[in-house]
């Protein structure tokens with residue numbers, strides 16, 4: 263069984279329902295026993311020490327522990343649970359996993375520090391609400407550093423080779439004492455690669471990478487919102503000297519829309535209606551983002567500010583099923599341009615008013631009278 267599959271609880275020798283204090287004391291015992299200072303030169307102890315430290319790092323933190331209980335080690339590997347899409351905010355634990363677990367087990371016993379990965383890249387993309395609704399396949403052009411063709415990413419002039427670093431003896435890391443502990447740092451001479459290039463490649467100045475404009479196809483899924491990140495795995499910068507590439511993150515920004523406001527999967531809009539429609543009832547047609555027209559029934563006697571909900575007429579659920587709702591806020595518009603005839607009819611209407619037509623106004627003025635009398 264690969265060491266990375268060992269259960270954190272098993273590593274610490276505690277049960278899954280142990281409390282924080284039990285876990286802490288189990289960790290302390292093991293860490294003391296296997297501490298590199300007490301076992302100089304013993305790789306097995308060192309690996310165990312790193313592994314129990316990694317396990318404790320996760321289990322001591324209730325949030326990380328919950329993530330681990332749910333997803334296992336996958337919670338802390340690249341991309342987080344679910345993989346494939348971005349959004350899992352376990353970045354810092356991922357780093358812990360990489361540095362402690364990765365170096366404890368990832369090297370396959372070779373001893374050399376793992377070559378660094380290329381940097382992750384960020385690309386900000388503005389899209390319309392319509393695109394967020396339907397999803398969109400598009401192409402972007404970005405400058406990405408790629409492996410240099412001349413030296414095939416080695417960084418050394420073709421025909422020459424990198425030699426082992428003198429300072430770290432090719433280990434890529436150096437040890438230094440810090441208080442009680444001996445800590446490892448990437449070697450300052452070879453920057454952790456374990457190799458030094460005597461004759462750097464001219465095209466990439468020994469970096470092994472060159473910047474190239476690259477066109478990339480991007481699929482925006484329906485339902486994205488501002489803040490959604492889309493991860494294109496391995497599309498970031500090439501790693502130094504042939505190391506794996508980083509990832510490219512597309513940060514989505516949805517532009518404001520002229521008609522609809524959006525809150526999650528809910529779309530909201532304010533619809534002016536005539537005062538006759540408000541009084542008598544009727545319907546209004548609202549063009550939706552799906553290209554269809556939703557017909558909304560207006561009940562007789564509706565007031566300004568009243569919100570009507572149209573179920574399933576909102577935004578699609580990102581990577582899910584169904585759609586949110588649409589909220590239509592009614593705004594009753596008082597007529598400002600009346601013909602002579604209309605005016606006459608309204609004056610007739612006023613003669614017929616008893617005050618019972620508008621109970622809220624009547625109630626208000628009654629209350630006012632009482633208050634002023636008092």
Ligand SMILES: [Zn+2]
Nearest residue numbers: 410413463466
């Ligand atoms: Zn080169």
Ligand SMILES: [Zn+2]
Nearest residue numbers: 427430449452
């Ligand atoms: Zn070195």
